[in-house]
Amino acid sequence: MTPTTAPARKSLFPYTIRVERRLDVPRWLSPAVSFGAIVVALLLGAAVLAAVGGDPWKAYAHIGKAAFGDIGVFSDTLVKATPLILTGLACSIAFRMKLWNIGAEGQFYMGALFSSAVILSGFVPKDAPRLVAIPVMMVAGMIGGALWGSIPGFLKGKLKVNEIITTLMMNYIAIAFVNFFVFAVWSEGGFQMSPVFQKAAWLPRLADYAKQIVTFRGLTTHAGLLIALAAAVVVWYVLYRSLWGYEIRLIGDNPRAADYAGINITRNTVLVLMASGALAGLAGMSEISGVVHRLQTAISPGYGFSGIIIAWLAKLNPLIVIPVAILFGGLILAGREIQPSGVPRLIQGIILFMLIASEVLLQYRIRIERVDK
Amino acid sequence: MDPIIILQAGVASGTVLLFATLGEIFAERSGVLNLGVEGMMLIGAMTAFSVTVSTGNGWLGLLMAMVAAGLLALLHGIVTIHFQADQVVSGLALTFLGTGLSLVFGEGLNKAGAISLLPKFTIPFLSAIPFIGPILFTDQSVMVYVGYAMLPLVWFYINRTRPGLHLRAVGENPTAADAMGINVYRLRYLYVMVGGMLAGLAGGTISLAISPGWFSELTTSGQGWIAVGLVIFAQWDPWRAAFGSYTFGALRRVILDIQGPQMLFGFPNPFYYNPYWGFFMQMMPYAFTIVVLVLGSREALRKRLGAPAALGVPYIRGERGM
Numbered sequence: 001m002t003p004t005t006a007p008a009r010k011s012l013f014p015y016t017i018r019v020e021r022r023l024d025v026p027r028w029l030s031p032a033v034s035f036g037a038i039v040v041a042l043l044l045g046a047a048v049l050a051a052v053g054g055d056p057w058k059a060y061a062h063i064g065k066a067a068f069g070d071i072g073v074f075s076d077t078l079v080k081a082t083p084l085i086l087t088g089l090a091c092s093i094a095f096r097m098k099l100w101n102i103g104a105e106g107q108f109y110m111g112a113l114f115s116s117a118v119i120l121s122g123f124v125p126k127d128a129p130r131l132v133a134i135p136v137m138m139v140a141g142m143i144g145g146a147l148w149g150s151i152p153g154f155l156k157g158k159l160k161v162n163e164i165i166t167t168l169m170m171n172y173i174a175i176a177f178v179n180f181f182v183f184a185v186w187s188e189g190g191f192q193m194s195p196v197f198q199k200a201a202w203l204p205r206l207a208d209y210a211k212q213i214v215t216f217r218g219l220t221t222h223a224g225l226l227i228a229l230a231a232a233v234v235v236w237y238v239l240y241r242s243l244w245g246y247e248i249r250l251i252g253d254n255p256r257a258a259d260y261a262g263i264n265i266t267r268n269t270v271l272v273l274m275a276s277g278a279l280a281g282l283a284g285m286s287e288i289s290g291v292v293h294r295l296q297t298a299i300s301p302g303y304g305f306s307g308i309i310i311a312w313l314a315k316l317n318p319l320i321v322i323p324v325a326i327l328f329g330g331l332i333l334a335g336r337e338i339q340p341s342g343v344p345r346l347i348q349g350i351i352l353f354m355l356i357a358s359e360v361l362l363q364y365r366i367r368i369e370r371v372d373k
Numbered sequence: 374m375d376p377i378i379i380l381q382a383g384v385a386s387g388t389v390l391l392f393a394t395l396g397e398i399f400a401e402r403s404g405v406l407n408l409g410v411e412g413m414m415l416i417g418a419m420t421a422f423s424v425t426v427s428t429g430n431g432w433l434g435l436l437m438a439m440v441a442a443g444l445l446a447l448l449h450g451i452v453t454i455h456f457q458a459d460q461v462v463s464g465l466a467l468t469f470l471g472t473g474l475s476l477v478f479g480e481g482l483n484k485a486g487a488i489s490l491l492p493k494f495t496i497p498f499l500s501a502i503p504f505i506g507p508i509l510f511t512d513q514s515v516m517v518y519v520g521y522a523m524l525p526l527v528w529f530y531i532n533r534t535r536p537g538l539h540l541r542a543v544g545e546n547p548t549a550a551d552a553m554g555i556n557v558y559r560l561r562y563l564y565v566m567v568g569g570m571l572a573g574l575a576g577g578t579i580s581l582a583i584s585p586g587w588f589s590e591l592t593t594s595g596q597g598w599i600a601v602g603l604v605i606f607a608q609w610d611p612w613r614a615a616f617g618s619y620t621f622g623a624l625r626r627v628i629l630d631i632q633g634p635q636m637l638f639g640f641p642n643p644f645y646y647n648p649y650w651g652f653f654m655q656m657m658p659y660a661f662t663i664v665v666l667v668l669g670s671r672e673a674l675r676k677r678l679g680a681p682a683a684l685g686v687p688y689i690r691g692e693r694g695m
């Protein structure tokens with residue numbers, strides 16, 4: 001022990017932590033930070049699972065196996081991913097204009113309601129071929145969703161009413177509305193479901209072609225996936241290659257500049273929320289036409305809400321929405337069997353939290369420097 | 374359908390909204406929008422019920438509900454105040470997180486059975502006032518009276534005290550507040566947490582007093598979101614918040630009770646004979662929230678009222694502008 005003149009705290013921690021604003025962001029950093037955020041989120045989720053007495057590693061291994069283990073379960077994962085791609089796109093296009101549409105859930109239900117209505121009311125005749133029935137259902141579903149999106153859009157555009165609250169309230173209204181039709185109008189024998197649609201109103205499944213291609217036997221993936229993939233390309237093209245997309249992005253980044261440039265913000269607010277609703281409505285159509293084949297209650301385990309997280313995780317890029325939706329599809333599919341039942345929701349919440357918290361790393365650089373005198 | 378009984382129950386049900394709305398007013402007045410009220414209320418309801426089941430002490434349950442929801446709000450504070458993340462997205466994340474946590478930790482609680490609830494009592498003399506007495510002061514939960522007491526205190530605190538002035542300054546013009554020597558960051562953390570604790574209190578009030586029990590997400594069924602809407606309708610004013618909260622509480626009760634009786638005001642009750650109309654009644658609180666927001670925004674446009682100027686804007690010390 002030799003006496004020293006230097007202050008004690010210097011020898012304990014001879015570093016300073018400096019936080020400085022980044023001037024440029026390297027291309028690799030953003031995906032790396034997102035990936036890191038997901039890893040941290042899964043670790044935190046594991047900690048919570050362990051705290052309630054579960055075995056987190058077993059749970060994660062189960063999710064991995066039950067969602068991506070073989071072609072059969074992966075096909076089921078794609079079934080879950082189909083509506084998620086569409087709701088993810090719905091949220092992406094609205095969020096790009098900084099319109100917080102958290103009503104994709106309700107728009108999904110209205111899409112399901114409208115596309116059921118054209119079948120159950122007999123608007124599409126029973127003997128109409130599939131090539132007529134499916135497109136009519138798609139249009140009806142998109143109209144249903146767009147109509148539901150247009151109400152908050154109009155209120156926001158014309159009256160400056162906060163769209164976050166209105167879109168959310170419209171969810172509850174849509175679900176009660178669908179319940180009314182399921183119970184009071186189209187109930188089959190008093191049960192909470194409508195009669196099954198005629199076969200022509202079903203989106204074809206891979207399994208339907210098992211006669212020609214044997215590997216398709218038992219695979220539930222349906223043509224809604226193709227609709228969703230096509231929608232992703234269309235939304236990408238509209239957002240990044242069209243004049244309208246340019247307007248949307250400009251309003252989102254700088255509404256004042258957009259206003260000076262003569263862009264009609266009110267009209268775009270209504271249109272974007274309608275487009276967003278139409279995409280979510282298409283998700284509803286795809287789900288009832290491709291999976292349940294009838295209208296019933298509780299058709300969505302929160303697809304509209306997961307769409308919010310998917311959009312954010314994909315950085316609002318329509319093409320990245322696809323792989324992210326597939327990951328979330330796996331989580332929702334496998335999560336159904338995990339107890340307690342709130343686990344998928346919890347993990348989604350932690351992922352979103354970590355993601356937005358991690359974005360600070362994109363703006364700031366944290367430097368640890370040795371202090372030398 | 375005794376109107377007195379419905380209004381009495383409506384005041385009780387409105388108390389929940391009152392706590393949540395007052396909490397959100399604190400947070401938003403300091404400049405931080407917290408959309409996670411629904412998640413914080415669920416955590417509060419679950420924690421209060423769970424602690425009360427295991428300890429038998431409702432007061433401890435209520436306290437822990439406030440602590441749990443306050444901690445959740447602290448997360449929102451860290452992410453939005455220090456990391457300058459988008460307050461809307463962070464609030465949504467908080468809703469997911471709170472809902473998920475309460476579902477995971479509340480698993481099996483719905484089978485927990487009966488617990489001792491917070492006490493109910495009648496206030497002597499005041500309950501004798503005609504009409505008002507039976508509605509406001511007769512056989513109400515202690516939490517309802519806490520609400521009555523809290524309301525003027527909150528108004529006085531925000532509008533007539535020095536800390537309240539600081540709170541408003543931080544939300545209206547943080548740069549000026551900082552120049553005055555107010556610690557903007559510290560105050561925002563404080564009021565975001567106060568908001569969370571009041572949301573937790575609202576949740577605990579549901580599960581321990583107003584509609585006791587734990588029914589997973591149905592425990593709150595969107596009341597947290599209605600509270601966020603009411604703050605806008607209330608123009609960030611506690612008295613208007615109280616008016617909105619109690620009106621909504623009464624509306625909820627009317628919807629619950631209207632399908633019961635066979636006769637309504639001497640006429641056959643259409644809701645009794647058409648039970649499916651109940652679905653439209655279920656929509657009412659949500660539809661009414663939208664109507665109220667439209668009315669509020671029209672008034673705001675006309676009178677040029679508005680949100681706290683710095684609401685939703687992160688404060689970065691040493692940078693110009695807001």
